[in-house]
Amino acid sequence: MEKQNILHLEDSYKNPFAHYNANVLKVDQILHYWCNPFNVFNKFADISEDDIYKEPNPLVFMGGRGSGKTMFLRYWTYEVQKENYFRNNNNCLDGFIEYLNDKGGIASYIRIDGPILRSFEGFNLPNEKWKFIFSHYFELLVGRSFLLIIKDLFDCKLLKESTSTFTEKVSKLINANTDLSFNDLIEIFNERINEVTTFRGDIALLDVDFKPTKSFPAQSLSFELPLLAKNNISELNNNFNFVIIIDEYENFLKQQQVSINTLLKFVKPGLTFRVGMRLEGFRTYDTISKDDFIKEGRDYQKVVLEDALNIKASGYLDYLKQIAAKRLEQIPIFRERGFTDISKILGFRENLEEDAIELTLKNPLKHFDHYKSFLPDNAKKKLRFKENPLIELLAILFITRGEKIDDVAQALIDYKIGNYTRLATKLKYDYTNKYKYSLMVLLTSIYHKNKLYYSFNTFGYLSSGIVGHFIELCRRSFQIAEFEDKNSLFSTGLIPKDYQAKAARDYSISELQQINRIEDYGNYLYQFVENLGNVFREYHKDIFIRYPETNQFAIDKSSLTEEPVKSAFNSGLKWSVIIKKSSLQTSTPGSGRTELYALNRIFSPEFQISYRTRGGHNEEYTTDDIKKIMFSQSFKPKKNLSRQKKSDNSDNQQTLDF
Amino acid sequence: MVREQYEMKQLEFETDIPFSSLDYLFIAAGASHRAYKVLDILERIKIKKLIVIDFIERRESEKIYQEKYYSYKNRNIEIITLNANINDSSGLLKSLVVKGVDIKRNDNIGIDITCFPRPFIFSFLKYFQKVNAISHANVFYSEPKAYVFKNGFCKTFKSSSGPIKIIELPTFTGENINDTDRLLIVVLGFDADLSKEINFEVAPKKTVLINGFPGFSPKFKEISLINNEVLIANQNNEIAYCKANNPFEMYNTLLDIYLTKGKELFVNIAPIGPKPLVLGTCLFAIHHPSVRVIYPQPEKYLNEDTSNDTWCSWYYKLPLYRVGGDL
Amino acid sequence: MAKTKFPDKEDLINQIMVTSDYVWRNKISREKLNSWLANFKGEVFSVNYEQELALWLLVNFVFYNENEVRHLCGTLYREFIHTKIKLNLENMLVNEKLDQIHKEIRFNYLGRSGESGAFLLYYFRKENNLSVNDFVSNLDNLPSEVNEIVYVDDVTLSADDESQAFRYLKKDKVSLLEKKITILTLIASNTAIKFLKEQGINVITCITLHDRDSCFSKESIIFQSHSDHKEDCKKMTEHYGKKIYKDPLGFNGGQYTFGFFYNTPDNSLPIFWSRNNEWKPIIERYDKNYGKTKYTTLGRFI
Numbered sequence A: 001m002e003k004q005n006i007l008h009l010e011d012s013y014k015n016p017f018a019h020y021n022a023n024v025l026k027v028d029q030i031l032h033y034w035c036n037p038f039n040v041f042n043k044f045a046d047i048s049e050d051d052i053y054k055e056p057n058p059l060v061f062m063g064g065r066g067s068g069k070t071m072f073l074r075y076w077t078y079e080v081q082k083e084n085y086f087r088n089n090n091n092c093l094d095g096f097i098e099y100l101n102d103k104g105g106i107a108s109y110i111r112i113d114g115p116i117l118r119s120f121e122g123f124n125l126p127n128e129k130w131k132f133i134f135s136h137y138f139e140l141l142v143g144r145s146f147l148l149i150i151k152d153l154f155d156c157k158l159l160k161e162s163t164s165t166f167t168e169k170v171s172k173l174i175n176a177n178t179d180l181s182f183n184d185l186i187e188i189f190n191e192r193i194n195e196v197t198t199f200r201g202d203i204a205l206l207d208v209d210f211k212p213t214k215s216f217p218a219q220s221l222s223f224e225l226p227l228l229a230k231n232n233i234s235e236l237n238n239n240f241n242f243v244i245i246i247d248e249y250e251n252f253l254k255q256q257q258v259s260i261n262t263l264l265k266f267v268k269p270g271l272t273f274r275v276g277m278r279l280e281g282f283r284t285y286d287t288i289s290k291d292d293f294i295k296e297g298r299d300y301q302k303v304v305l306e307d308a309l310n311i312k313a314s315g316y317l318d319y320l321k322q323i324a325a326k327r328l329e330q331i332p333i334f335r336e337r338g339f340t341d342i343s344k345i346l347g348f349r350e351n352l353e354e355d356a357i358e359l360t361l362k363n364p365l366k367h368f369d370h371y372k373s374f375l376p377d378n379a380k381k382k383l384r385f386k387e388n389p390l391i392e393l394l395a396i397l398f399i400t401r402g403e404k405i406d407d408v409a410q411a412l413i414d415y416k417i418g419n420y421t422r423l424a425t426k427l428k429y430d431y432t433n434k435y436k437y438s439l440m441v442l443l444t445s446i447y448h449k450n451k452l453y454y455s456f457n458t459f460g461y462l463s464s465g466i467v468g469h470f471i472e473l474c475r476r477s478f479q480i481a482e483f484e485d486k487n488s489l490f491s492t493g494l495i496p497k498d499y500q501a502k503a504a505r506d507y508s509i510s511e512l513q514q515i516n517r518i519e520d521y522g523n524y525l526y527q528f529v530e531n532l533g534n535v536f537r538e539y540h541k542d543i544f545i546r547y548p549e550t551n552q553f554a555i556d557k558s559s560l561t562e563e564p565v566k567s568a569f570n571s572g573l574k575w576s577v578i579i580k581k582s583s584l585q586t587s588t589p590g591s592g593r594t595e596l597y598a599l600n601r602i603f604s605p606e607f608q609i610s611y612r613t614r615g616g617h618n619e620e621y622t623t624d625d626i627k628k629i630m631f632s633q634s635f636k637p638k639k640n641l642s643r644q645k646k647s648d649n650s651d652n653q654q655t656l657d658f
Numbered sequence B: 001m002v003r004e005q006y007e008m009k010q011l012e013f014e015t016d017i018p019f020s021s022l023d024y025l026f027i028a029a030g031a032s033h034r035a036y037k038v039l040d041i042l043e044r045i046k047i048k049k050l051i052v053i054d055f056i057e058r059r060e061s062e063k064i065y066q067e068k069y070y071s072y073k074n075r076n077i078e079i080i081t082l083n084a085n086i087n088d089s090s091g092l093l094k095s096l097v098v099k100g101v102d103i104k105r106n107d108n109i110g111i112d113i114t115c116f117p118r119p120f121i122f123s124f125l126k127y128f129q130k131v132n133a134i135s136h137a138n139v140f141y142s143e144p145k146a147y148v149f150k151n152g153f154c155k156t157f158k159s160s161s162g163p164i165k166i167i168e169l170p171t172f173t174g175e176n177i178n179d180t181d182r183l184l185i186v187v188l189g190f191d192a193d194l195s196k197e198i199n200f201e202v203a204p205k206k207t208v209l210i211n212g213f214p215g216f217s218p219k220f221k222e223i224s225l226i227n228n229e230v231l232i233a234n235q236n237n238e239i240a241y242c243k244a245n246n247p248f249e250m251y252n253t254l255l256d257i258y259l260t261k262g263k264e265l266f267v268n269i270a271p272i273g274p275k276p277l278v279l280g281t282c283l284f285a286i287h288h289p290s291v292r293v294i295y296p297q298p299e300k301y302l303n304e305d306t307s308n309d310t311w312c313s314w315y316y317k318l319p320l321y322r323v324g325g326d327l
Numbered sequence C: 001m002a003k004t005k006f007p008d009k010e011d012l013i014n015q016i017m018v019t020s021d022y023v024w025r026n027k028i029s030r031e032k033l034n035s036w037l038a039n040f041k042g043e044v045f046s047v048n049y050e051q052e053l054a055l056w057l058l059v060n061f062v063f064y065n066e067n068e069v070r071h072l073c074g075t076l077y078r079e080f081i082h083t084k085i086k087l088n089l090e091n092m093l094v095n096e097k098l099d100q101i102h103k104e105i106r107f108n109y110l111g112r113s114g115e116s117g118a119f120l121l122y123y124f125r126k127e128n129n130l131s132v133n134d135f136v137s138n139l140d141n142l143p144s145e146v147n148e149i150v151y152v153d154d155v156t157l158s159a160d161d162e163s164q165a166f167r168y169l170k171k172d173k174v175s176l177l178e179k180k181i182t183i184l185t186l187i188a189s190n191t192a193i194k195f196l197k198e199q200g201i202n203v204i205t206c207i208t209l210h211d212r213d214s215c216f217s218k219e220s221i222i223f224q225s226h227s228d229h230k231e232d233c234k235k236m237t238e239h240y241g242k243k244i245y246k247d248p249l250g251f252n253g254g255q256y257t258f259g260f261f262y263n264t265p266d267n268s269l270p271i272f273w274s275r276n277n278e279w280k281p282i283i284e285r286y287d288k289n290y291g292k293t294k295y296t297t298l299g300r301f302i
Helices: A002-011 A027-033 A069-075 A078-088 A096-103 A114-118 A127-155 A163-173 A182-202 A224-232 A254-265 A316-328 A332-337 A342-346 A352-360 A366-370 A389-400 A405-417 A422-446 A456-462 A467-492 A497-517 A522-541 A565-574 A601-607 A623-631 B037-041 B056-061 B063-069 B089-094 B118-130 B192-202 B220-227 B229-233 B247-260 B275-287 C009-023 C030-037 C047-059 C066-087 C094-104 C116-127 C164-176 C190-198 C227-244
Strands: A059-062 A105-110 A241-246 A271-277 A301-304 A552-555 A578-580 A595-599 B007-011 B021-028 B046-055 B078-084 B109-112 B136-147 B160-168 B182-187 B206-212 B238-242 B266-271 B292-301 B307-319 C062-064 C105-109 C148-156 C180-189 C202-209 C258-260
Touching: A027 A069, A027 A078, A059 A069, A069 A271, A078 A096, A078 A105, A078 A127, A096 A105, A105 A127, A114 B160, A114 B192, A127 A163, A127 A182, A127 A224, A127 A241, A127 A254, A163 A182, A163 A224, A224 A241, A254 A271, A316 A342, A316 A456, A316 A467, A342 A456, A342 A467, A352 A389, A352 A422, A366 A389, A366 A422, A389 A405, A389 A422, A405 A422, A422 A522, A456 A467, A456 A497, A456 A601, A467 A497, A467 C009, A467 C030, A497 A522, A497 A601, A497 B160, A497 B192, A522 A565, A522 A595, A522 A601, A522 A623, A522 B160, A565 A578, A565 A623, A595 A601, B021 B037, B037 B136, B037 B307, B046 B056, B056 B292, B078 B089, B089 B118, B109 B118, B118 B275, B118 B292, B136 B275, B160 B192, B182 B192, B182 B247, B182 B275, B192 B229, B192 B266, B192 B292, B206 B220, B206 B229, B206 B247, B220 B229, B220 C009, B220 C062, B229 C009, B238 B247, B238 C066, B247 B275, B247 B307, B247 C066, B266 B275, B275 B292, B275 B307, C009 C030, C009 C047, C030 C047, C047 C227, C062 C066, C066 C094, C066 C116, C066 C180, C066 C202, C094 C105, C105 C116, C116 C148, C148 C164, C148 C190, C164 C180, C164 C190, C180 C190, C190 C202
Parallel strands: A059 A271, A059 A301, A105 A241, A241 A271, B021 B046, B021 B109, B046 B078, B109 B136, B182 B206, B182 B266, B206 B238, B266 B292, C062 C258, C105 C148, C148 C180, C180 C202
Antiparallel strands: A552 A595, A578 A595, B007 B307, B136 B307, B160 B292
């Protein structure tokens, strides 16, 4: 019977990390998968949960695809909040209006997909005309969405009959008969929206004019309807806010953003916006007034989700663990056996010493041969440190940096027995705090193998604050583990590092290839990443590790004025191909302050480079350099990385940043 | 349900052709093996006007194959060549009359879709139906014998390059009056890049993937699934099948999905698979204007011949008006 | 001259992993794959090369899962109805015509009960929601209005008198008298279709196999690229094939590379399915027992 049960559990196995898209998650799924970042993080991006409804200024949430932005935004919508309240209130909506008043308001989610947005241009119609049509369309969408919420409150018997005044006034607003019900009003909104849809269809083949039953210019519904609601529905208190959540703002065309930017700028009390977009999602900051534009701080507050979820911030790994646990619990065999902690399944951290020993097993002295011309004949004997090939490699480096072999040999002995003489202390410090990771990357290069990227911690890093990346890394790891050794997966609940490393490598390659298909300047971005990745790879392969873990570059972004370089670079930020480093670090000790950027860490396995951040050398680029990196087939590192014996000693390394 | 008999023939000989003349035959110029196979078969049929769509982008990149590309000119027919931009079907169609292509209601129209970009198939047939009130179109298609994979490895297949933009096909905006959730139907092709973006853009509640099976060749049904692994891996997505060379089967499949799953949802179809299935999708969308058709428009179509030699050629008689209801 | 290089072994294995998981719905584990590859011991070429060739063949194998077989049954029926409707052009409404057709035909399995034809007929009925009355219960006692027997089978590949289809039909012909015979088969070779047509038997199929579908033929689609490896591959397949089956390239020299979820035809290369002489198969085949039942599945206590 037990065997049958086991078979049944195995038969019902499905990959716990099969895809999902937050847009398509149903309300109950959102609630199920939701992990409140306000509970997990000490301080989530300088805002509090109250701010979501109560902050009068628009909030702009920026994050890459898979950063959790959409799930975050959808959580605050009326539908999800209602369901949440219902479940937490013994399946009853009593007191829901008071709850909403207390929260500060309601939010309506608007997402207009890319194909629709792109249809508002072309066909020989001037942009100004399209702008008007789009604005009219947007007003109808927002108006309808608010109306649906109020109707729902009414249908749930949470509002008194005072809504009849409200419906009367709405009818007047849209030029309809005054004795209409909510359903009638919504029907009219639907028809008016359909007028736009019909026009969009007809204009492609016929020369038609857009002649709506009644046109709705900007603010005529989006601003007026909330005002009408507050003035005529007594249950809503004075501070009640109507929040419009616009998602995927980066898909809006430039002229469309001009219209919406104007709305953002002129929000009135009782109405505000929460906008979700990718980084650099603003195509323009212009408004309809030629001399006016929206400005961060003054007109909106920016929240960068990837910053908030950054690996540095406490809680990100916990956040990932929670997300993973919810998924693992859905799989009977994992649930039954308690395999729901992803950090245990993947292992918490890479074990570089173990990896090094495995790597060098078949040819333990190859790294000595690699440095033959720099080492005396007895080096192999004197510098042998069987327990840790990384220490051996470090010892070799000491020799190349001028230390005497006997001193180094003694330092190894001292290090081993815990007798920390000067050189042994330096050895220990340099190994632990400076070079361990670099040594591992270099060692794999010497042995012509790939560095293994595995473990929960590493996957957290590679995901670069984008939850979707983490989920995909896990999905692939589980897929490979199931193929390679299903029995072991089910019995031990562990995934060997080789399988994880393969998953990481495959996904890295796949993401790299996908850059080519990015809508804006994909081909330039691909070349950019290829070239830059190879530059960083050269640094990592440097046999003297002169510039350990170099994986960042500095550029004064404002100097990128030439097209298409400027737009392509912004597109790289928008699509999270290039990541801006959050703090203004000194680009290289001694130089002025510029902005630092790195490649998305997900590319690290493909280029065999470090995903960590450390101070020290960063490539410094000019506009011309960026141009070359984007448009030419190859690009060389700024520093000389030849195999000639190095003359300078770059010991001015900053501390490692975990 | 009203049932109609469909007409579909394999063309081996001219005796298979069920008409003796065409007022217009539309083809797209190309240098591939299959570009003018149908024209060869129709050699002894009286074609009053041959309308050749000459895509500027394709012409530029196929310069080395000029002789093959322009071999359509060696025919004893009145030929009208129309320059076109591969991403602007609307502009081309709106200028047809001015350029001497003035189609009348009773004209017998033929169109060889072999080298037509998929969006153009939709635009043309909709134009014939909506603007010219043509009752049926005679559609031709030549199958490839095989596809070219780099190193023989199917995952290398690419039909386009550069950035992709997901667009609504002109005139196929559909109707989503109540802003309902979406049902996405993807007609799978070999190029995985195309389908990946569609799911994100449309954000459907439900996705159905249609695999062309049986395919032109037995292994093709697996290649389309392997190459679209990302979509297949999603356990919430369903897979349906449809014979790859039969647009009428495709229509039936879509109708079945529409009636069983699409009732409360806004149906979106992405036709990136075999052209006969694209044709079936087009017919279905013409008959059901509430359906939206979306397409991943690439920056550049790859003009290297992704297919190798010609297999058989087909004729389809496409009824552009629906007779009776669906139930 | 150096031969073309196959895709990387790990890439091929990766594709097999994805294919068997998502496409075949018949997961091949690494263990099973290694076990199969271990059959290739380097008796013809180097072990590595033989395994590469074997992997190449496996990557090109076509497996029809249950959903696909069901779909084929549906397609087959619709193709049949389309053909019938097309041929009969009397002034009847389509729906009326359908009723008439079903009065005049009966479906039957090809071969013996217990064989794949009978198995498939069940799917055929279910998938097309056909009435049980549309099926033969007694071939010698058919209603008078029945003028066509429609046989259902999975594969029809042989194009000579040894064709199983032909042999079974000859037997049935005694009962069939002047009735029209049609075979509906999921897969048929073009030569088999031609042969049967010449015998007055109409064949309707979903998938027609041609010369290009035979693994080592001149037109082979499997070796469209890497054609320079075809002869080596054939040599290796024949070498191991001889040890494990009477026809080293499959029954009647089939050279096919396909199978169904319920069985693999012996026309496919034996290196995929044979269990003889300790050969480890990668795809299952259940042989027919033409002799006495052996009671091997009964236990100790009956």
